Amino acid sequence: EVPLVESGGGLVQPGQSLRLSCRASGFTFGDYLMSWFRQAPGEGLEWVGFIRSRAYGGTTEYAASVKGRFTISRDDSKSIAYLQMNSLKTEDTAVYYCIRAPFNTLNFDYWGQGTLVTVSS
């Protein structure tokens, strides 16, 4: 059983929106901080943001490059994390990974397989 499965990627035009989902299984989702990273083709890893577990306030943090455009949320009852991406730019093109970290640590101990988002006209 794969603990994290991303979905929702695809081709969108600049300025449009897209919502990614990360479905979790096999672990107590509510105990984990959930984060999103991305990796542009041939490039390194870039942190997008994270949402803390409810026990730590459920608050969010974002990279400067996406702040104000992207929103991370979670539904603990469904074990799903979301990444809402608005006002997409061509430079947002990347594979987006969903990752978990136990409790309030930043030890990203399991990464999903990623979903490709392509922003192009």
Add this chain to the structure above:
Amino acid sequence: QSVLTQPPSVSAAPGQKVTISCSGASSNIGNNDVSWYQQLPGTAPKLLIYDNNKRPSGIPDRFSGSKSGSSATLGITGLQTGDEADYYCGTWDSSLSAVVFGGGTKLTVL
């Protein structure tokens, strides 16, 4: 430009040892724990080292981590061809309020 600085590439022969450096500042490595990740070609990254020098279960003791001041180092002994991958260091930056990573180091096992 990545906040943390890693060499773009390192190489060594099978069976040998290699180290990968990760340089930062007091706002990140200097005051926060470092993690290391391995990304094999075409796959998602995997956690190798956390809290500077701890290994998750299943990670062989050929992999080690250390930190001194504002720098961290990943060591790999007994190199195998299967270790060929990109390696990334990461930590929290208290000034940026952001997770920061190095640009990655490509390991080639000759």
